[in-house]
Amino acid sequence: MAAAPGKPASAQAATPSVMTRRGFLSTLGVAWTAFAAACAAGAVATTRFMFPNVLFEPPQQFKAGLPADFQTGTVDQRYKESFGVFIVRDEQGIYVLRAVCTHLGCTPNWLEAENKFKCPCHGSGFYRSGINYEGPAPRPLERYRIVLADDGQILIDKTKIFAQEKGEWSSPDSFLKV
Amino acid sequence: MAVLKKLWDYTRNTQLWNSIFRHGPPDTARNRGLVVLTNVFLHLHPVKVRRSGIRLRFTWCMGGITFFLFLVEVATGLLLMFYYHPTVEYAYVDIVDLREQVPLGVMRELHRWGAHAMVITVWLHMLRVFMTGSYKPPREFNWNVGVLLLVLTLLLSFTGYLLPWDQLAMWAVTVGSNMARATPLLGHEGPGSSLLKIGDISLINAGNDARFALLGGRFVGAGALLRFYVLHCVGIPVVAIILMAVHFWRVRKDGGISGPV
Ligand code: FES
Numbered sequence: 001m002a003a004a005p006g007k008p009a010s011a012q013a014a015t016p017s018v019m020t021r022r023g024f025l026s027t028l029g030v031a032w033t034a035f036a037a038a039c040a041a042g043a044v045a046t047t048r049f050m051f052p053n054v055l056f057e058p059p060q061q062f063k064a065g066l067p068a069d070f071q072t073g074t075v076d077q078r079y080k081e082s083f084g085v086f087i088v089r090d091e092q093g094i095y096v097l098r099a100v101c102t103h104l105g106c107t108p109n110w111l112e113a114e115n116k117f118k119c120p121c122h123g124s125g126f127y128r129s130g131i132n133y134e135g136p137a138p139r140p141l142e143r144y145r146i147v148l149a150d151d152g153q154i155l156i157d158k159t160k161i162f163a164q165e166k167g168e169w170s171s172p173d174s175f176l177k178v
Numbered sequence: 179m180a181v182l183k184k185l186w187d188y189t190r191n192t193q194l195w196n197s198i199f200r201h202g203p204p205d206t207a208r209n210r211g212l213v214v215l216t217n218v219f220l221h222l223h224p225v226k227v228r229r230s231g232i233r234l235r236f237t238w239c240m241g242g243i244t245f246f247l248f249l250v251e252v253a254t255g256l257l258l259m260f261y262y263h264p265t266v267e268y269a270y271v272d273i274v275d276l277r278e279q280v281p282l283g284v285m286r287e288l289h290r291w292g293a294h295a296m297v298i299t300v301w302l303h304m305l306r307v308f309m310t311g312s313y314k315p316p317r318e319f320n321w322n323v324g325v326l327l328l329v330l331t332l333l334l335s336f337t338g339y340l341l342p343w344d345q346l347a348m349w350a351v352t353v354g355s356n357m358a359r360a361t362p363l364l365g366h367e368g369p370g371s372s373l374l375k376i377g378d379i380s381l382i383n384a385g386n387d388a389r390f391a392l393l394g395g396r397f398v399g400a401g402a403l404l405r406f407y408v409l410h411c412v413g414i415p416v417v418a419i420i421l422m423a424v425h426f427w428r429v430r431k432d433g434g435i436s437g438p439v
Contacts, residue, residue: 050391050394051390051391052401055395055401056395056399056400056401057395057397104353104356105352105353105356106352121349
């Protein structure tokens, strides 16, 4: 609550060296408000400090090469290490499975001989499509957005996730027809 | 003997001695009390303890053993810090190095066993306090301080779990930190977080939620290793030490160790 301008000046003119009660209280109010605001700003800034602007992580979108680089009937693991994805091609086209177990987040392995994904942590199993069929995983593996870039390469976008149980696997970007 | 007595008497009368100890020899009840009251460490402890209160069958000495184990963890942990780098490149090889090459390779195992033991003794201490009804008024507040200390003990174990940087550590912490996704409001898969959105853009996503702050990234990587290291070696121990001081001091303020009824 700021004092009306002019008022304190006249009060001070009357009693030059004595602060009035009203002037003191309003100064106190301003001081505490400023102090509280400074503390709050400090707290916000400190919290923000914990969220880095630049991450030394692989980008969320990347180009994975031409569709012809992926053979029909294979589960491709070349970007499993670097980007955490399986790229699967079947007769209809290509889809990208997120290599994160839907149980508690470990990385499943593709077992070619048994034609399934198997999670090493608690043994969840998934079909080639990503559908879960054994172990504790409660839902299928998720798929990432896949589109063709202007240069004809496959563009994989990890910011968009398609979940089978929400019926999202039928949306056009979850699947690349080739 | 006479010489020793003389020396002892002489020492007790030097200015040096008297500048440190401001009370006479602990041969009277008053001086024995002063020994405790004038010592910054001992004053956290009750001045007098009932004989019945420290019967091993009553306390199991579990609180004391827990504190002892904490001190073991501090000492061994400090020593381990001389060799360990919290970086992706060196963390695992440093652990192997500590086991294979560094003299007294059992140091790291002592730290690990001590940690396991501390979790067990904390629980047993809690069980004892519960079974003897020692949480009842006027000790309710101290029970709550104790619960916080239990949580801190578990967090110390959790953060220390990641530091060896092997497969077990990676995946255990991946699984553990995934729980933070489900934080109400602040986790991107948690209840209520979908309410925090402006138009179509949700404010809470994998790149700014509680888990992200914990890991310093979207997955368990270099940032997580460093953050867990700092929390493990500095952040949590400092809070734990402060709360322990409060905990012990409150035992005294709440009337000493509770006696058997
Ligand atoms: S995390 Fe994959 S089965 Fe538990």
